[in-house]
Amino acid sequence: MTAPALEIAGLNKRFGGLPATKNVSLTVMPGERRLIIGPNGAGKTTLFNLVTGDLSADSGSVKLFGQELMGMRTPERVHRGLARTYQILTLFPREKLVHNVVLALLGLDKLRWNPWAVLTGHRHLYDQAREALAQVGLAASAERVVAETSYGERRRLELAMALAQKPKVLLLDEPLAGLSQGERQTVRELLGKVPRDVTIVMIEHDMDTALGFAERITLLHYGEVIVEGTRAEVVADRRTREVYLGD
Amino acid sequence: MQWQFWIIQTLNSVAFGGLLFLLSSGFSLIFGLMRIPNLAHGAFFMLGAYFGYSLLARGGNFWLVALVAGLGVGLLGIALERFVLRQISGNEQGQVLVTLGVSFIIADICLLAWTGDPMPLPAPQALRRPLIIAGYAFPTYRLVVLVIALVAAVGLYFLMERTRIGAMIRAGVDDMEMARGVGIPVSRLFTLVFLLGSTLAGIGGVLGGPILNAYPGLDADMLPLALIVVILGGAGSLLGAFVGSFAVGFLYNFGIALAPDLAYFVLFLPMVLVLVFLPQGLFGRVQL
Amino acid sequence: MTRWNAIWLAIVAALLIAVPTVIGNEFYVNMASQVLIYALFALSINMMLGYGGMVSLGHAGYLGLAGYACILLTINGFDQLSAAILALAFSTVMAGFFGMLSLRAPGLGFIMITLALGQIVWGIAYRANDLTGGDNGLRLPARPMPFGIDLNSAPRFYYFALAVVAVALFFIWRFSRSPFGASLMGARDQPRRMSMLGHNVWLIRWLTFVLAGFWGSVASLLFVYYNLFLSPHALGLQQSAEILLMAILGGASSLAGPIVGAAIITLVKNVISSYVERWNTLLGAIFVIVIIFMPYGLVPGCRELWRRIAQRRKPSASKAASEPAA
Numbered sequence: 001m002t003a004p005a006l007e008i009a010g011l012n013k014r015f016g017g018l019p020a021t022k023n024v025s026l027t028v029m030p031g032e033r034r035l036i037i038g039p040n041g042a043g044k045t046t047l048f049n050l051v052t053g054d055l056s057a058d059s060g061s062v063k064l065f066g067q068e069l070m071g072m073r074t075p076e077r078v079h080r081g082l083a084r085t086y087q088i089l090t091l092f093p094r095e096k097l098v099h100n101v102v103l104a105l106l107g108l109d110k111l112r113w114n115p116w117a118v119l120t121g122h123r124h125l126y127d128q129a130r131e132a133l134a135q136v137g138l139a140a141s142a143e144r145v146v147a148e149t150s151y152g153e154r155r156r157l158e159l160a161m162a163l164a165q166k167p168k169v170l171l172l173d174e175p176l177a178g179l180s181q182g183e184r185q186t187v188r189e190l191l192g193k194v195p196r197d198v199t200i201v202m203i204e205h206d207m208d209t210a211l212g213f214a215e216r217i218t219l220l221h222y223g224e225v226i227v228e229g230t231r232a233e234v235v236a237d238r239r240t241r242e243v244y245l246g247d
Numbered sequence: 248m249q250w251q252f253w254i255i256q257t258l259n260s261v262a263f264g265g266l267l268f269l270l271s272s273g274f275s276l277i278f279g280l281m282r283i284p285n286l287a288h289g290a291f292f293m294l295g296a297y298f299g300y301s302l303l304a305r306g307g308n309f310w311l312v313a314l315v316a317g318l319g320v321g322l323l324g325i326a327l328e329r330f331v332l333r334q335i336s337g338n339e340q341g342q343v344l345v346t347l348g349v350s351f352i353i354a355d356i357c358l359l360a361w362t363g364d365p366m367p368l369p370a371p372q373a374l375r376r377p378l379i380i381a382g383y384a385f386p387t388y389r390l391v392v393l394v395i396a397l398v399a400a401v402g403l404y405f406l407m408e409r410t411r412i413g414a415m416i417r418a419g420v421d422d423m424e425m426a427r428g429v430g431i432p433v434s435r436l437f438t439l440v441f442l443l444g445s446t447l448a449g450i451g452g453v454l455g456g457p458i459l460n461a462y463p464g465l466d467a468d469m470l471p472l473a474l475i476v477v478i479l480g481g482a483g484s485l486l487g488a489f490v491g492s493f494a495v496g497f498l499y500n501f502g503i504a505l506a507p508d509l510a511y512f513v514l515f516l517p518m519v520l521v522l523v524f525l526p527q528g529l530f531g532r533v534q535l
Numbered sequence: 536m537t538r539w540n541a542i543w544l545a546i547v548a549a550l551l552i553a554v555p556t557v558i559g560n561e562f563y564v565n566m567a568s569q570v571l572i573y574a575l576f577a578l579s580i581n582m583m584l585g586y587g588g589m590v591s592l593g594h595a596g597y598l599g600l601a602g603y604a605c606i607l608l609t610i611n612g613f614d615q616l617s618a619a620i621l622a623l624a625f626s627t628v629m630a631g632f633f634g635m636l637s638l639r640a641p642g643l644g645f646i647m648i649t650l651a652l653g654q655i656v657w658g659i660a661y662r663a664n665d666l667t668g669g670d671n672g673l674r675l676p677a678r679p680m681p682f683g684i685d686l687n688s689a690p691r692f693y694y695f696a697l698a699v700v701a702v703a704l705f706f707i708w709r710f711s712r713s714p715f716g717a718s719l720m721g722a723r724d725q726p727r728r729m730s731m732l733g734h735n736v737w738l739i740r741w742l743t744f745v746l747a748g749f750w751g752s753v754a755s756l757l758f759v760y761y762n763l764f765l766s767p768h769a770l771g772l773q774q775s776a777e778i779l780l781m782a783i784l785g786g787a788s789s790l791a792g793p794i795v796g797a798a799i800i801t802l803v804k805n806v807i808s809s810y811v812e813r814w815n816t817l818l819g820a821i822f823v824i825v826i827i828f829m830p831y832g833l834v835p836g837c838r839e840l841w842r843r844i845a846q847r848r849k850p851s852a853s854k855a856a857s858e859p860a861a
């Protein structure tokens with residue numbers, strides 16, 4: 001049997017006295033599309049932050065393809081195949097789009113330590129970056145500065161930066177937030193085209209897209225896993241309706 | 248002779264620690280609440296000493312002079328906060344550099360007004376004679392400075408822990424956004440803390456005068472010590488400033504007495520240890 | 536590099552080489568050498584400030600570390616070249632150590648720790664009488680003679696300093712355009728994102744701290760060779776603040792900024808000091824005024840002004856250029 005792409009076990013994190021995640025365990029198999037849902041404050045983004053190492057957990061374990069990530073710093077986890085996008089856009093606003101993606105590529109390239117080479121001389125990085133931008137439909141905007149682009153374009157840039165790294169496990173934190181109907185459709189198609197060797201875990205509130213996309217769903221509530229199962233199971237579950245409809 | 252040496256040096260150390268507490272408690276509070284390391288704090292201390300010198304030369308009562316000079320420096324602190332730092336609120340790094348610029352201006356004006364010669368401040372008449380206990384002489388004035396610093400520490404403790412204002416300051420140190428959200432008048436609080444911190448530094452300057460003298464460069468001597476106190480004790484914490492002050496007081500004073508060549512090296516070591524093992528300082532409430 | 540840039544570079548280089556012949560007067564040639572030395576100090580601190588967003592108030596500490604090391608080694612019988620190399624090595628290793636301490640805290644803590652470290656170096660130089668001569672300072676017996684060239688005349692020392700600074704400038708220029716430089720600027724703007732992209736932000740900053748320390752040490756050696764003397768007064772907080780101000784005044788985000796800032800501050804200081812004694816007040820005032828009214832410094836400020844003028848002159852062309860290709 002192959003190791004799960006992502007295996008979280010007994011993950012705990014408290015902020016002061018408040019538990020943000022309580023004994024969270026979940027297992028995502030390679031190639032799976034997993035959706036994480038839950039009301040605001042359920043601990044979804046905290047869970048991502050614990051997986052990436054942005055926050056350090058109080059206890060528990062996170063394994064990527066069987067390898068323990070706890071105790072590793074964020075960049076080391078990234079080098080083992082983890083990538084994520086942010087719900088709150090975290091880009092380099094004064095730089096061109098293509099430069100944003102080049103920084104993503106540099107993160108996995110030994111070249112990043114070179115203080116002598118001329119960055120713009122490394123055409124292959126720029127070609128790869130443009131390719132990633134083209135993937136999300138931003139080929140024409142590569143030379144524009146982030147600050148001059150629209151919100152929808154920035155959302156897609158977030159995605160391009162993560163995809164450019166060719167991750168094994170991709171964490172998407174509300175990739176559709178704030179997008180128009182048309183843009184949602186674009187991103188939806190885009191996500192559909194991501195190859196199956198990338199495992200995707202997604203937090204999303206737009207149920208139409210999310211349900212159409214996900215194979216398995218995990219419902220978080222007050223930092224705890226309440227329900228987990230296939231799309232149909234979770235939708236049918238009494239507890240799901242309790243959480244979302246308030247009894 | 249041996250015993251006398253240790254007695255004197257110990258008292259020097261605690262008296263110096265007391266002065267450092269007056270200086271660094273204000274620095275630490277301002278930094279904890281407003282995220283401004285006020286690099287003019289050393290200059291405030293020096294200015295207090297010079298104010299004290301001039302007022303004493305006109306025949307003022309020592310304790311009254313300490314209070315008046317302290318308040319004078321406190322008003323200057325308010326002016327700095329209201330008219331300069333507010334101009335660039337939000338630009339934290341800019342604020343630090345502006346306080347540094349102001350400290351240069353103050354230092355230069357002191358040089359102009361009080362010349363480059365060290366100015367000795369006379370201790371109060373009654374405290375100049377050493378206290379003789381069991382045949383050993385204790386320098387009375389230093390004992391009194393220590394007592395004043397302890398009283399100030401207790402007073403600050405009560406202000407912080409037992410009063411409404413203190414509760415508001417603590418709330419601001421722990422979480423400024425939250426404090427704003429629950430309706431704490433943050434702007435007035437800033438001014439108050441700046442007044443308090445600057446006044447303490449000014450009073451410290453006057454009290455330190457009879458021990459250290461007022462001289463050009465006093466600011467640059469005191470500022471790094473205050474920084475080391477805060478690095479050791481942790482920012483935004485009264486207890487940290489208290490423990491840090493006496494630790495630095497002892498290290499610096501005994502360093503100078505026993506191995507003058509290495510006095511600064513002796514300060515360096517504990518700073519390294521704390522930074523490596525306890526980057527928030529011993530009792531830090533906020534990230535440095 | 537565009538054709539215009541190359542032409543500008545050639546003109547500036549020709550002017551710099553012509554300085555001693557054009558000026559002639561030894562006093563002013565020496566001042567030009569000082570400008571060069573401070574330009575290197577400002578360029579080195581700007582590797583941290585401009586590209587890394589790290590404000591150091593302890594940069595003059597390298598003057599103490601490299602400067603005293605070089606003089607002490609020379610006095611104790613080392614030849615000039617070994618003394619210089621060992622001093623640079625010692626100072627750079629210390630930069631590594633100081634960097635580890637300073638980077639324990641981000642932002643404001645970094646400023647405070649670098650200030651404290653700088654003052655500790657000053658305090659040791661001031662107090663350690665037996666080693667450093669305390670307040671009296673130490674004298675370097677003579678300037679070095681690289682390849683047997685005597686550097687005692689003002690123009691010769693100027694050319695020596697120019698050569699060193701040119702080499703440093705070339706390295707720092709490459710640094711600013713390199714992948715490492717791009718990572719550093721990314722870490723300045725979005726440290727969290729950079730870690731999430733696989734960059735080790737701490738290590739990037741630390742390496743920059745060490746590189747800045749190295750070039751600061753090189754500038755320190757020039758300083759000592761120029762003055763043939765070092766005392767604690769040269770490495771106090773004021774010196775650190777002046778170096779920092781040069782970078783901010785000229786404009787930390789550009790390569791030319793620190794050089795322009797160094798030239799202005801050095802010239803103003805020399806001119807003012809010969810008339811009045813109030814340099815510190817002026818220094819403090821420049822600090823306050825620059826930070827409140829000119830936070831981005833002169834060079835970017837002037838560039839922005841120039842861009843606006845150019846835009847007004849040919850509005851149609853520039854509009855087309857800034858419009859994205861649809």
